[in-house]
Amino acid sequence: MATQVTSPKIVPSGTWLDRWQPEDAAFWEQTGKKLAWRTLAITTANLTMAFVVWFLVSALVVKLPNIGFKLDASQLFWLTAMPGLAGGTLRIVHTFLIPIYGTRHTVAISSLLLLLPLLGWAYVVQDPSTPYWVLLVLAFLAGLGGGNFSSFMPSTSLFFPKRLAGTALAIQAGVGNFGVSLVQFVTPWIIGAGLFGSLAGAPQTFTKAGVTSDIWLQNAALVWVPFVLVFGLLAWFMLKSVPVQANFKEQLDIFKLKHGLFMTILYIMTFGTFSGFSATFPLLIKQLYVTLDSTIDPLHWAFLGPLVGSIARVLGGPLSDRLGGAKVTHWAGIGMLACTIGVIFYVNPTSAADFPWFVTFMLGVFLFSGVGNASTFKQMPMLFPPRQAAGVIGWTAAIAAYGPFAAGMLMGLSISWFGSPVVFFVWAAIYYTGCIALNWWYYARKGAEAPC
Structure with a gap:
């Protein structure tokens, strides 16, 4: 018998569906499939914008010193870390939103809130005298985009049958993750002209190797405003909510699940790496190699990492x-x-000749972390029933979203204490080894406790 995802607490309305039976083949073909894929498309478009905003700071910080902001390496790494701190913290909140407020309200409202950091950054980059604490606050607000993942993805897990869960979640997360690469790739191109005329403000003077030019760094934020607005409104008018509901206290049962803890550890390995390295890759290139070869532009290379991972x-x-x-x-x-x-x-x-090898191995890390992001999200719906699986997906994503904060902070400390990020990467290798052993023992080996 097919399991119906429903709750007697819910009154069908313009927001809540009256029933949802994705495991019922007839229901799926006649009713469920069209709505599920439409929901996936709209939510994924909004998730892409969320990642754009979350990683906007990583694309801006490499330009700030060249337009007059007096920031040292430690301050720059802290700016890249703050969206990760906020994203992880806000994801904890988002973990519990879908069973309370539903897909429609959660996706639409959280998406429209992204306008706050976009407009804020567009304003402050035009004034190099902006206090550092203001930059930190705006970097933290960029983490609003990071938080959205932990409600958007659990929502998607409710819309699809288990046989398609891995594919649907991978499409949404992969295309959403593309927002990281998108903002890092687009930024160098759109800041070179006054796209919005005098309405967007005057250009800044960019100085590199003694050569000056005009740039409009505010464009890096303003160009996304129309997309965020349109996609957020689409979510409000076109999305519905699956009839599964639980209050905050009822959802706390996920913390009693042993495999919930283990999957969190594994997702830190995959998405924590992807998000952490995506945030720090441009600044890492700048700190390690631009000093050896000033012709290297970090943003011309850094976007490749999240692109490959996505x-x-x-x-x-x-x-x-x-x-x-x-x-x-x-x-x-x-x-x-x-x-x-x-x-x-x-x-x-010691030489810029090492740069191609550095990029190659970093892209390898992004490649395998992207594959691991998909496979861990396949494991979770197989280990838990729908509502708990949604909660575990949200929680693991929340903790792994601290990746940019952890990577930015620890890389900065490694450089300041030991002169290079070698110690950070050694620690990462040790952590990966432990995760491989954990996954093999409980899930992958023959006779494993919970094969998935």
């Missing part, structure tokens, strides 16, 4: 549906470990 996540979903999430996570972890060990040899460079 594509890998999309492809990793169907692969995990076919082979099993645990097996794919196992090999993704091994790939991450090998590439991280490779990176260690190129983060204390």
Whole structure:
């Protein structure tokens, strides 16, 4: 008998559906499929904008010193870390929103709130005398985008049958993650002209290697405002909410789940790495290699990392549906470990000739972390019933979202204490080794306690 996702507490309305039975083949073909894929498309568009806003700061900080902001390396790393701190904290809140407020209200309102950091950053980059604490506050507000993941993804897990869960979640997360690459790729191009005329403000004088030019850094934020507004309104007028509901106290049962804890540890390995390295990759290039070769532009290279990881996540979903999430996570972890060990040899460079190898190994880390992001999200719906699976997905995503904060802070400390980020990458390799062993023992080996 198909399991109906419903609750007697819910009164069908313009927001809440009256029933939802994705495991019922007839219901899925006649009613569920069209609505589920439409919801996925709209939510994914909003999630992409959320990642754009979350990683906007990583694209801005590499330009701030060149337009007159007096910021040292430690302050720059803290600016890249703050969205991660906020994103992780806000994801904890988002973990519990869908069963209380539903998909429509949660997605629409949280998406429209992204206008706050966009407009704020567009204003302050035009004034190099802006106090550092204001920059920190706006960097924290950029974390609003990071928080959205932990409600958007659990929502999607409710709309699809288990056989398609890995694919649907991988598409949403992979395309959403593409927002990281998008903002880092687009920024260097759109800041070169006054796209919005005098309405957006005057240009800034950009100085590099003694050469000056005009840039409009505010464009990096303003260009996304129309998209955020349109996608947020689409969510408000076109989305519905699955009839599954629980109050805050009822949802706390996920913290009694042993495998919920283990999946959190594994998702820190995959998404914590992806988000942390995405935030710090541009600044890492600037600190390690631009000093050796001033022709290297961090944003011309850094976008490749999240791009590779995002594509890998999309492809990793169907692969995990076919082979099993645990097996794919196992090999993704091994790939991450090998590439991280490779990176260690190129983060204390003496020549710019090391740069291609550094980029290659970093892209390898992004590749395997993207695959692992998809496979771990395949494991969770297989381990838990729908409502608990949604909660575990939200919680694991919340904790892993501290990746930018942890990476920015720890890399900065590693550089200031030891002169290079080598110690940070050694620690990462040790952590990956432990995660590989954990996943193999409980999920991937023959005779595992919970094969998934």
